[in-house]
Amino acid sequence: xxxxxxxxxxxxxxxxxxxxxxxxxxxxxxxxxxxxxxxxxxxxxxxxxxxxxxxxxxxxxxxxxxxxxxxxxxxxxxxxxxxxxxxxxxxxxxxxxxxxxxxxxxxxxxxxxxxxxxxxxxxxxxxxxxxxxxxxxxxxxxxxxxxxxxxxxxxxxxxxxxxxxxxxxx
Numbered sequence: 001x002x003x004x005x006x007x008x009x010x011x012x013x014x015x016x017x018x019x020x021x022x023x024x025x026x027x028x029x030x031x032x033x034x035x036x037x038x039x040x041x042x043x044x045x046x047x048x049x050x051x052x053x054x055x056x057x058x059x060x061x062x063x064x065x066x067x068x069x070x071x072x073x074x075x076x077x078x079x080x081x082x083x084x085x086x087x088x089x090x091x092x093x094x095x096x097x098x099x100x101x102x103x104x105x106x107x108x109x110x111x112x113x114x115x116x117x118x119x120x121x122x123x124x125x126x127x128x129x130x131x132x133x134x135x136x137x138x139x140x141x142x143x144x145x146x147x148x149x150x151x152x153x154x155x156x157x158x159x160x161x162x163x164x165x166x167x168x169x170x
Contacts, residue, residue, distance in 0.1 A: 007043065008043050010039070010040070010043075020040075021040075022047075022069065022070075022071070024040060025044060025047045025048060025051065025070070026070060026072065028044060028095070028113060028115070029048065029051065029075055029078065029079060030075060032115045033112060033114035033115070034114075035110055035113070036110070036111065036113055037103070037108050037109065037110060037111070038097070038099075038108075038109040038110070038111050041095075041111045041113045042097070044095070044113065045097075048094055048115075049094055049095075050069075051066055051069065052079060052083050052094050053091075053092070054066045054079070055079040055083055055084035056084045058084065063080060066079060086118035086119075087116075087119075088119065089119065090116075093116070094115055094116055095114065095115060096114050096115075097111045097112070097113060098111060098112040098114070100112050
């Protein structure tokens, strides 16, 4: 009786399941956003958290363990250099799951799985949101009316009517 085995089987054999999970982990780390089913996304969270945790460790044994799971050396370098520095204060929870809807063929729940923004990216987006939310300065009524009148008079000057030509039959 297998106790304490906490993983989803996805109706696949062991080799197929590990290959699928490894490939999904690679896709999430490479593209930083992937659409997949909800069950697969929940299972992938463990592996992505583990890989970024290894990147934050930064030691040679951690790098070797990451190379054992991720087949591409460029991706391991990205995890250890870019993603590890992106989340200095966060210990886990690097992924965000956003429900998209249901898949057409089998009505399976689909989610958008994306890496959370880093501390600097959050500051940039907050500054941009505050900039958009700032009220725009409005002109007083008289100035606005004069500016509006000047625009319409300029439009009248530029539009000229062409004289109609008479069509004569030969």
